Amino acid sequence: MTDEIEATGEALARSLAEVREAEPLVQQLTNEVTKNDLANVTLSWGALPVMADAPGEAPEMAELAGAILLNTGRMTESNVDALHAAGKAANGLDVPVVLDPVGAGTTPTRKEVHTSLLEEVEFDVINGNYGEITHLAGEEADVKGVESVGEYEEVTGSARALAETTGAVVVASGVEDVVAGSDRVYRVRAGDEMLSKVVGTGCMLGATLAAFSGGLEDGLSAALHGTLAYGLAGEHATDLEYNGPASYSVNLLDSIAGFTPGVAEELDPTDRIERVT
Numbered sequence: 001m002t003d004e005i006e007a008t009g010e011a012l013a014r015s016l017a018e019v020r021e022a023e024p025l026v027q028q029l030t031n032e033v034t035k036n037d038l039a040n041v042t043l044s045w046g047a048l049p050v051m052a053d054a055p056g057e058a059p060e061m062a063e064l065a066g067a068i069l070l071n072t073g074r075m076t077e078s079n080v081d082a083l084h085a086a087g088k089a090a091n092g093l094d095v096p097v098v099l100d101p102v103g104a105g106t107t108p109t110r111k112e113v114h115t116s117l118l119e120e121v122e123f124d125v126i127n128g129n130y131g132e133i134t135h136l137a138g139e140e141a142d143v144k145g146v147e148s149v150g151e152y153e154e155v156t157g158s159a160r161a162l163a164e165t166t167g168a169v170v171v172a173s174g175v176e177d178v179v180a181g182s183d184r185v186y187r188v189r190a191g192d193e194m195l196s197k198v199v200g201t202g203c204m205l206g207a208t209l210a211a212f213s214g215g216l217e218d219g220l221s222a223a224l225h226g227t228l229a230y231g232l233a234g235e236h237a238t239d240l241e242y243n244g245p246a247s248y249s250v251n252l253l254d255s256i257a258g259f260t261p262g263v264a265e266e267l268d269p270t271d272r273i274e275r276v277t
């Protein structure tokens with residue numbers, strides 16, 4: 001691995017091919033709103049989804065997984081127990097763990113759950129919207145339910161600070177995405193406004209990052225290429241027949257399935273990624 005991560009079409013194609021070759025088992029503990037979409041997104045990147053989330057079985061499955069996603073959208077006691085148990089089991093076997101801190105900062109319950117998860121589990125990747133990442137970085141943030149509201153001009157610094165304190169690669173999603181490692185921060189310009197008109201697109205980015213983390217050796221490359229590939233697929237989805245947000249959401253799934261290494265190889269996404277620190 002060279003110091004700088006390549007952002008050419010060929011490099012992106014290699015990452016997509018590596019995920020397909022590894023075909024990692026990606027265990028996902030997620031919310032009921034997006035479960036089916038996450039399973040399909042995972043399969044379409046060439047990984048294998050399993051939504052095992054019972055507190056007893058979740059840590060057993062984590063031991064078999066190539067990566068796990070802990071999405072905190074569902075705050076039932078049983079789900080929270082399973083999140084902790086699966087995260088700890090994965091840490092014990094060096095299975096990459098992705099956290100999507102849905103609604104972080106909104107209620108005392110969510111604050112407590114995210115604090116305890118960050119204390120007890122080591123995360124390889126944390127992906128959330130600008131508000132969630134800013135809150136986890138310990139700064140003032142406005143999250144309304146699961147939506148980021150307000151202005152976040154300092155989100156690059158917040159993502160970097162959270163990466164430094166947790167050791168995770170942090171992906172802050174929004175109009176542009178920030179991908180922050182401990183020593184490097186990138187901005188990714190890919191995606192379409194339609195991604196903000198459909199529920200669950202942040203959760204689907206989490207599933208994407210888990211699939212790439214399970215398939216690639218280097219965590220920062222996995223996060224950067226996963227974020228880029230997902231954004232580009234979101235753009236290509238606008239080329240398909242559009243009848244409103246519901247058809248866009250189906251088109252997004254089709255676009256991910258069609259985003260093969262061969263398609264990526266023909267693209268030149270170099271200007272979509274800018275290293276900012």
Ligand SMILES: Nc1ncnc2c1ncn2[C@@H]1O[C@H](COP(=O)(O)OP(=O)(O)O)[C@@H](O)[C@H]1O
Nearest residue numbers: 129173174175177191192193195196201202205
């Ligand atoms: N206005 C936008 N333009 C382009 N991409 C967007 C826009 N808003 C959100 N996205 C993309 O949608 C996905 C979900 O991001 P976001 O809406 O921030 O997460 P969440 O759904 O968790 O709130 C990310 O891939 C992000 O880049």
Ligand SMILES: Cc1ncsc1CCOP(=O)(O)O
Nearest residue numbers: 031033073146200201202203
């Ligand atoms: C609406 C909602 N409520 C609990 S989880 C969830 C889905 C959130 O999805 P995303 O974070 O991708 O917008």
Ligand SMILES: [Mg+2]
Nearest residue numbers: 102129202203
């Ligand atoms: Mg989200």
